[in-house]
Amino acid sequence: MAYEEKTDWLPDDPINEDDVNRWEKGIKDAHTDLAAHKNDMNNPHNTTKAQVGLGNVDNVQQASKTEFNSHMNDTTRHITSAERSNWNAKETPAGSQSKADTAERNAKAYTDELAARRDNPNQVTKAQVGLGNVDNVLQASKAEFSSHTNDTTCHITSDERTKWNNSQLFKITADNGTQKINLTSGTFYEALKDLGSVSFYGTNAVTDNPSSGSLRGMQLVGQPGIGIGYAVDVSGNAWWFYYNANHTKVNWYPIETITGAQSKVNDHAKNQTLHISSMERTKWNSGQLYPLTTDKGQRIQIKNGGSLFDLPTGFYFGAAVQNLPGDDKAAWYYYDITEVSAELAPPQGLKKIVATRSFDNQTWIGIIHKEGDFLGWKRLITDGDFNSMTWYDLTLINGNKVGGRKPQYAVWGNQVFTRGEVVSPDFNSVFAILPAEARPSTQKSMAATLFGTTGTSKYIAETNGELRLVGKHANIEANITGVSLDNNFTL
Numbered sequence: 457m458a459y460e461e462k463t464d465w466l467p468d469d470p471i472n473e474d475d476v477n478r479w480e481k482g483i484k485d486a487h488t489d490l491a492a493h494k495n496d497m498n499n500p501h502n503t504t505k506a507q508v509g510l511g512n513v514d515n516v517q518q519a520s521k522t523e524f525n526s527h528m529n530d531t532t533r534h535i536t537s538a539e540r541s542n543w544n545a546k547e548t549p550a551g552s553q554s555k556a557d558t559a560e561r562n563a564k565a566y567t568d569e570l571a572a573r574r575d576n577p578n579q580v581t582k583a584q585v586g587l588g589n590v591d592n593v594l595q596a597s598k599a600e601f602s603s604h605t606n607d608t609t610c611h612i613t614s615d616e617r618t619k620w621n622n623s624q625l626f627k628i629t630a631d632n633g634t635q636k637i638n639l640t641s642g643t644f645y646e647a648l649k650d651l652g653s654v655s656f657y658g659t660n661a662v663t664d665n666p667s668s669g670s671l672r673g674m675q676l677v678g679q680p681g682i683g684i685g686y687a688v689d690v691s692g693n694a695w696w697f698y699y700n701a702n703h704t705k706v707n708w709y710p711i712e713t714i715t716g717a718q719s720k721v722n723d724h725a726k727n728q729t730l731h732i733s734s735m736e737r738t739k740w741n742s743g744q745l746y747p748l749t750t751d752k753g754q755r756i757q758i759k760n761g762g763s764l765f766d767l768p769t770g771f772y773f774g775a776a777v778q779n780l781p782g783d784d785k786a787a788w789y790y791y792d793i794t795e796v797s798a799e800l801a802p803p804q805g806l807k808k809i810v811a812t813r814s815f816d817n818q819t820w821i822g823i824i825h826k827e828g829d830f831l832g833w834k835r836l837i838t839d840g841d842f843n844s845m846t847w848y849d850l851t852l853i854n855g856n857k858v859g860g861r862k863p864q865y866a867v868w869g870n871q872v873f874t875r876g877e878v879v880s881p882d883f884n885s886v887f888a889i890l891p892a893e894a895r896p897s898t899q900k901s902m903a904a905t906l907f908g909t910t911g912t913s914k915y916i917a918e919t920n921g922e923l924r925l926v927g928k929h930a931n932i933e934a935n936i937t938g939v940s941l942d943n944n945f946t947l
Contacts, residue, residue, distance in 0.1 A: 461557065471553075479553070486563040487540070493567060494534065500571060505585065507576040513590045523583040533578070628674075629655050635672060645699065645706045652677050656687075666695050666708040673697075686711070755790065764809065765824060769795045781811050781820035781833035788814040801826045837869065845873065848891075850923070856880055856887035859907065859938030863887075867894050870947045874923070877938040883913055883928045890921035900945035906930050908937035917945055 460478060493500060505511055528534075570577055582588055596604070605611075612620070630636050637647055637656035643664045648656065652675075659670045666687075673687025673695075681701040688694045694711035712720075724730065732740070748770050750756055758767065758774030765779055772791040780789055789811050796806035807824040811833070820833040850863040859877025866873045872894045878887050896917050904915035904925060911930030917923055930936055 461560070462553070465553065475553070482560050486560060486567070489567060490563065493571065499580075499585075501573055501577060503574065503576045503578075503580050503585075505582075505587070507574065508580050508582055508585060509592055510582045510585070510587050510590065512592060512594050513582075513587055514595060515586055520583040520588050523581045523588070527578060527580075527584070626652055628653055643705070645704070648675050648683055648706070649699065650680055651675065652680075664706055664708075666710075667691075667693060758791070764791060764811075765807070765830065767791070767793050769793055779830075781822065781835070782813055782818070784813070790814065798826075804828045841869075847875070850874070850876070850888040850890075852878065852887055853889070854885040854887060855882075856885070863941055865890060865894055867947075871944050872896070872917070872947060873944040874941040876941045877907060878925070878941060879938045880913075880925045883925050883939075886922045886924045888923045890917070890923065892921070894947075895919060895921040896945055896947055902943045902945065904943065905940040906936050906938075907940060909933070909935035911936070913939050915939075915941070915943055 460482075462475070462478075505513065505515070582590065582592075627636060635655040635657040637651075637654055639647055639656065639658035639662045641661050641663075644656065644658055644662060645664055647658075648654070655672070655674050657670065657672050658665055660668055662671075665671055667689035669690045671687045671689045673685055675683050675685035677683040677685075682699070683706075684696070684698040686694060686696045693713070695708045696711055697706045697708045699706050746769070755771045755773040758764070758772050758777050760774070760776040761778065762774065763778045770793055772793065773788060774791070775788045776785050777789065777791075782789075792810040794808050798805040804826055806826055809822040809824075810819065811822065812819045819836045821836065822833045823831045825831055845866040845868050847864040847866045850865055852858065852863060857879040859879045861876040863876035863878055864874070872890070880887060896919060899919060900917040902915040902917075903912045905912060906928065909930050909932045911928060911933075913928045914926040915923075916926060925939055928936065
């Protein structure tokens with residue numbers, strides 16, 4: 457709207473209808489603009505939140521209807537109907553025009569001034585701009601808000617919420633931290649059997665109290681009807697206990713005290729049967745650690761075909777072993793082997809082997825000398841060997857006959873013994889032949905006594921085993937009935 461102001465009035469100019477209409481239109485337009493401005497709720501003055509005292513807050517709520525109505529009823533800023541009637545009243549042309557012009561100018565000036573103001577001329581409140589519920593305090597910035605939102609220290613995660621929601625809610629103690637169960641009568645069994653882990657207290661009036669005084673303890677449990685735990689009385693005596701579904705009472709067991717344990721330790725320390733002395737320790741530490749037998753103290757078996765000469769010090773047994781002393785490889789032997797190191801007997805050390813045949817108890821000794829040479833087996837001669845001899849029959853040849861006793865021989869050490877009686881046809885022939893083990897290394901000549909008369913004959917043992925009688929010297933030859941073989945010679 458643009459008001460067309462008339463500035464060329466003359467004193468005698470009449471006021472016509474167009475002038476009045478123009479004035480009324482101008483006033484009406486002014487009122488229309490003013491009313492439009494008044495009814496403009498889109499912040500025509502660009503009023504900021506700082507100008508309404510809310511510069512530090514964000515826009516989270518619109519103005520209330522109450523605040524808006526308060527502004528509408530403000531008679532200071534708004535005209536009344538009477539004022540409107542006065543403005544519309546007729547005047548003289550000049551006066552009316554002057555007043556109209558003045559009113560128009562004032563209205564326009566006021567409207568322009570009001571439109572240009574940025575200091576909240578209409579006193580718009582925080583409620584009118586949608587922030588009625590907000591206090592004028594400094595709000596967090598978006599960065600601060602994001603920082604707080606991402607703070608995992610002061611906030612919980614979904615997993616933590618699940619964990620805490622699933623945590624145990626059963627109380628082990630009372631709210632003040634003391635025992636949860638307090639008994640002055642009854643039994644611990646009845647009070648505890650249907651509970652989980654829990655702290656408890658009972659006086660000496662509790663019938664299954666193991667102490668003569670009051671008792672405090674803790675039950676640890678795996679499932680209803682089964683429990684274990686411990687308890688301590690006012691004197692410091694302690695017990696552990698347990699029960700299960702098959703029991704009808706708590707089973708109490710005393711826990712050893714320091715004094716009691718020390719006493720037992722002292723008694724144990726004094727027990728000379730269980731402990732060794734310093735002398736015994738020194739003796740045993742100085743003992744031989746090399747095993748001579750199996751862990752059970754038995755001889756070590758030699759595998760069939762094993763070499764006897766390769767074995768270290770120890771006690772052995774076996775059959776079909778290489779280098780055994782006898783001629784029966786299937787026989788069992790006991791072997792005692794001892795060694796001397798090469799350091800003490802260079803260059804190869806020494807080895808002694810004692811071999812005993814199990815079935816006849818014959819024993820041999822063998823030596824491997826320091827150069828590694830085996831010196832052969834030497835059989836031990838026992839008292840049995842001296843006290844007993846094995847006699848073997850001689851087979852007579854060349855017409856010689858058995859006399860009063862059967863002719864026999866025996867080998868005893870390095871001696872060959874013969875006995876019996878021979879009837880010689882000529883006193884010049886071989887009457888028997890000895891086996892190889894009974895033959896002398898050189899010819900042996902002995903005197904043989906004649907039977908039936910006084911006299912002798914020459915008794916010869918050849919290296920090939922031949923036994924012969926050569927010649928006779930008799931008191932009465934016709935009385936000779938035989939020749940005695942009771943004699944001996946060395947091999």
